[in-house]
Amino acid sequence: MISSKLQKIGIIIVATTVGMTSVLPVNTAIAREKIIFVPPVLGSPQRLIPAGTRAYEPPSEGNVNIDILQTQPAPIVPSTRGFGGNGGNIVTPPIQRTIPPNQDRNGASVAVPNQCLSGKIPLTALIPESQLGLTTLSNPALFFYVPQTSAPELELVVQNETEQEVYTQKYKPNNKAGIISIRLPVNSLAVNKQYKWKLSVICNPTDKSQNKVVAGLIQRVLPDLQLVKKLQQATRQERAVLYAAAGIWHDALATVAQRRYLFPHNPEIASDWEELLTTPNVRLNQQIVKQPLIPSPEVLPPKNKHKF
Template identity: 35%
Template sequence: MKSNSQPIKLFLVVAFSCTNLLVSLTPVLAKPNVGSSTSDAYGGLSLRSEAKTSHTKSTTFNQPAIPSGPPPGGRVRGGAKRSIPGCQITKHDLTALVSFTQEANSVINVWGKTTLEHPSWFFYVPYTKDFPYAVEFVLQDQDSNEIYKKLIVLPEKAGVISVSLPTTSPGLALNKQYRWFFTISCDQEKNSPPTYVEGVIQRVELNPAVVKELETTELLKRYTIYAQNGIWYDALSTLAQLRQKNPKDAKLQAEWQNLLGSIHLDDIAAEPIFWEQP
């Protein structure tokens, strides 16, 4: 350009994005069970597993294939948006914090593994302690025999609660499938079906080398080991324990957000957690 020309104010910005994306579970675009709508199953929310991203590398959960035999089926969300009489419509539906897959025929399979005889489950409940209807957790064996049942006392605020299988109850047998239900009955006359979530849990055994590593490492590393080995319930419970001990830890909050967001439950990830009372 000529020297007597006015300077041209031109800024060429070459942006190379080097943001570390959170490593998430294999995304599953799940659909509701027969008879419910997509907005029912997801509370009318768009699916956005990468909507909230941490700048630290997150742990990858390796979703295992469902076991052979009849598919477990199940339900992740169950809410009053289906016009169940008596149930108040809430911002978020009753939600099970559990992994699930969708098969080619659109059937949802809600199931996960644990290594524990007496594991814990986590649920988001949109109601509080003043809720006038029964809230119940039930665990059944493969023959539909009830092995544990508990009436749930809700906290003062809506949020995520934990339910543990007590040591006074028979423990889970290895390689057996158990079906759980978390039910809210909003009709005292029981003329209408309850709102509920359900799924299957199976206790498995890890190889001795992994067990030894788990026994000699700290909680955050245990969470990583469980996640990498596809042990959903133990991974979630371990991460929840870490958050309970370190409620203001931003890294743990990001891990929790990533884990739930990767299975399209990121709307629940910011909700408070209330721990089960002995």
């Protein structure tokens, strides 16, 4: 028979346990991790396509459905292959971030007429400063800020390392400015190969010189078992942190974009979005960070090619 003293102790223990149980979810809440993009190290030397552009700058005086990626983790696998040339340890100059202004015969800058884009925020690709973004997918989504435009078409072209087109598609622009996503077809990207993509706003279909163009590089990388395990146990926010820390830009961006599209007024998700786009080595314009995610542009009759 249990003594009255022991009964009192038992009651205290139960009450304490119940009390701890009731506050446990609050006291053990996991703090939100910051999303910091760490650029991948892909080995050296690395020969990239010259003259790529992250943003098309209009003259200063001028005025979604988001694809849900089936994220598959991967590590960073160095690629020693480059673009053009016949091998050797040639390193080309860094890709330019903006299109330089036209020049007259004396070398003075000349404003480029802003034929079909409106607003002060330039056409911009959401990619790192290096212009190179990694992905684990064969068909990732690319993200762009597209100003309001009177252009009849957008065109996305993807080229392989020998500058052969592996994908070409035209789209009908939206009638308002915002951030769009364009998903590549399944099996567009082979593992450990770099591709150059180019998005053009076609202001005049008969005169390519009037197109507004942004371009960059993308590379698909192989799975890493350690990262796979971490991602399997992670929340969506934690997945974005893991992808960014591993230098896998496109998967990190898509993970946050999915949540922001579904919950555009959630302050925590808005904070994640801003952290990723303004993190060191990315540093996108704060005005772009604030732009809404809008539905993807309508696909026009396709002209697809797949060559690896």
